[in-house]
Amino acid sequence: MAEKAKILIVDDDNNIAELIALYLTKECYDTRIVGDGEEAVKQFAEYEPNLVLLDLMLPGIDGYEVCRQIRKTSDTPIIMLSAKGEIFDKVLGLELGADDYMMKPFDSKELVARVKAVLRRMRQDNPPTENLHEAHPVSTDQQGEYVAYTDLVINQTNYAVTYMGHKLEMPPKEFELLFYLASHPNQVFTREQLLDRIWGYEYVGDTRTVDVHIKRLREKLHDHEEWRLGTVWGIGYKFELRNEL
Secondary structure, rough: OOOEEEEEOOOOHHHHHHHHHHHHOOOOOEEEEEEEHHHHHHHHHHOOOOOEEEEEEOOOOOHHHHHHHHHOOOOOOEEEEEOOOOOOHHHHHHOOOOOOEEEEOOHHHHHHHHHHHHHHHHOOOOOOOOOOOOOOOOOOOOOOOOEEEEEEEEOOOEEEEEEOEEEEOHHHHHEEEEEHHHHOOOOEEEEHHHHHHHHOOOEEEEEEHHHHHHHHHHHHHHOOOOEEEEEEEOOEEEEEEHHHO
């Protein structure tokens, strides 16, 4: 029998936390509830969850700081929960490394769908059907499904990104966005198309989510003389091969 995915629920409202745990337990997830920020960081290391549901407003250190501390050592997916609806909060959470954001009150079915979508992206048993690494051949010792360009290899099979000979740590959504764009060189995608493809459901938010993730990718992958993450003003983004312009 497959091992249950573990979900750490961080919320100081025990009624809400227990309700979330009930929803997820019915879906055969293992859950643990934590009520404050310091304990969340401690239990994250001890419990080793597959996903964290993280409330923003916590006693002690808040959810933003918990997210920041987790991201120092781990790319475990984080879904932030908050009663706040300002775009600023969403963008800040994403910039700190959260993978998703839900506003309270939320529908139980939507919460479960978000959890499933994030965990599904983390699994490595669903490679793309096309042989992507032959689209732009570069000599590598990679195995599995990958795309490769000069000084950049993005391996879908083991969720690894190698840039200038070094492996980059990258949260799931950043990886999926980079892999998708690099798998379709010079093809322009709108923000809406990328939201639909990468997030895998009708995202409740705004298209700045894509902008934030592109910004984070550009901070890790500086423009190369042969390729770059290009902006097509008024439309969206593309993985641009400069020698084919």
